Amino acid sequence: TPGIRPLVAGNWKMNGTSASLDELRAIGAGFAQGLEAKAQALVCVPATLLHRAAELLAATPVQAGGEDCHASASGAHTGDISAEMLKDAGASHVIVGHSERRTDHGESDATVHAKAEAAWRGGLVAIICIGETHGQRQADETLEVLSRQIEGSVPLGASAENTIIAYEPVWAIGTGLTPTVDDVASAHAHIRARLEERLGQKARTMRILYGGSVKPANASELLAVANVDGALIGGASLKAADFLGIAEAYR
């Protein structure tokens, strides 16, 4: 999209230990050595690695992010982590409403809405995930589902500065399957239109990422689609060669 710097964002999910930090070091080096001219980069890591990830990336153009946050700033929520805590550990962004959170933890649009506002309160950019299931696509409900998720999950305070939208068809996540370029184009155009309707002009430069089985081999095709302002990458973000290979699509 004109006027938008693309973002290549990784999501390590429940993967990674100290040994994985070498991959992160290589990702940082790759962007420092020229890739940053083409795209901004972010890797969202498990909370256990966040502090070390942020420290080792500090000297590079790559930012570190969290994968989820609680809606509250602190309190009696054993095992949960707040946006303020992620920020303190060095995060710049946090993913909210990933389909695995929506499914595994029963997160509703209202929960995701609250988490996005919590991200801003904590000083983080919220990456709000939306996307249809296989059944919804089969039933031709994709655009309707996206409208409903935008309405329910994206707070009215969202702007290009504090929010990124990630379109992730649930059936394309971790499956090796991807929608056709035409389907990606129509979903992203629909999302842009709904965001503009809801938020006005400020949605014109909001990033809309595509996520779901992005890899070096399909990145050029997917990232060239209108209104695709970058990618959210799961599996292929775990290896520096794959992640950098995807960013190379912008060269």
Ligand code: PEP
């Ligand atoms: C994701 O989990 O956000 C994702 C897109 O995963 P993958 O790239 O592995 O499909």
